[in-house]
Amino acid sequence: MNKRPVLLGMLALLFGAAMGSPALPQAGSADAANGAPVPYALTMGDMMNTLIQPRHAKLGLAGEAKNWQLAQYALVEIRQAFAGIVKAQPKFMGLPVQQLVDAALTQPMNAVDAAIKEQDGKKFAVAYAQLTAGCNACHSAVEHPFVVIKVPDASAFPNQDFNPH
Ligand code: HEC
The missing domain is CATH 1.20.120.290 (Oxygen-evolving enhancer protein 3 (PsbQ), four-helix up-down bundle)
Structure with missing residues (x-):
């Protein structure tokens, strides 16, 4: 596979950043198509x-x-x-x-x-x-019968004391 176009694209992005190019996504303009950050939605x-x-x-x-x-x-x-x-x-x-x-x-x-x-x-x-x-x-x-929860048989939290004080 020819990686050159990708490399050239990255260089163009970097160059654009150095020049303050408006082609780069602006913070807050959540435009996925632009490659701008989009807040992660929890599933x-x-x-x-x-x-x-x-x-x-x-x-x-x-x-x-x-x-x-x-x-x-x-x-x-x-x-x-x-x-x-x-x-x-x-x-x-x-x-x-x-x-x-x-x-x-x-x-x-x-x-x-x-x-x-x-x-x-x-x-x-x-x-x-x-x-x-x-x-x-x-x-x-909800068709997830394979996710089986059980009473814990051990602590998964080595840094928390569960005993009363
Ligand atoms: C609305 C009904 C509902 C109840 C009540 C519920 N769950 Fe779930 N749970 C789900 C659904 C739906 C999924 C699968 C979600 C998915 O795949 O996106 C899930 C998935 C999970 C998973 C798997 C997530 C993973 O990434 O491993 C765990 C662990 C889990 N549930 C724990 C619990 C525990 C513990 C309780 C009880 C205190 C509980 N759930 C009660 C609906 C429920």
Whole structure:
């Protein structure tokens, strides 16, 4: 393959930059065709991977350690994350995400909340397992049954202490 046209194009870009050429994308003019930067839009998978999965794990680890203050905090964080996700992605495969989340998670999240307030480790474990089943129920509903969430058997966060202090 002849790489010369590409090289020439890059040189022209560099030259243009040196000359302050208006052909270069201006900051803020998000024109993809121009090669200007376009803000990265998180996909549902991105949000699940970055916002939900770690919070789900942290909630479980805090509850397991009977660190009720941290568990309460993790629950608030995961609820807030879902509240943001349903706004950012109102529909997935044509299905209303808010309704899916409500159906899958509202009841188990309330049960987790109650267990935390009662500082009841056994109740927490039951409610947290229901919450985890809720994650998987939604994944099945949206044709992602192969994304299987489970109760964490180890911490993925070597720099965070989940024990109460
Ligand atoms: C709206 C229903 C819904 C609920 C409830 C839900 N998910 Fe998801 N999840 C999805 C969808 C849809 C995808 C696939 C998104 C995609 O491929 O873009 C997904 C994908 C994922 C992935 C794979 C992302 C990756 O890149 O590896 C993880 C992990 C995940 N979800 C975690 C969770 C956890 C943990 C919970 C429960 C606390 C949960 N999800 C609850 C809809 C849901």
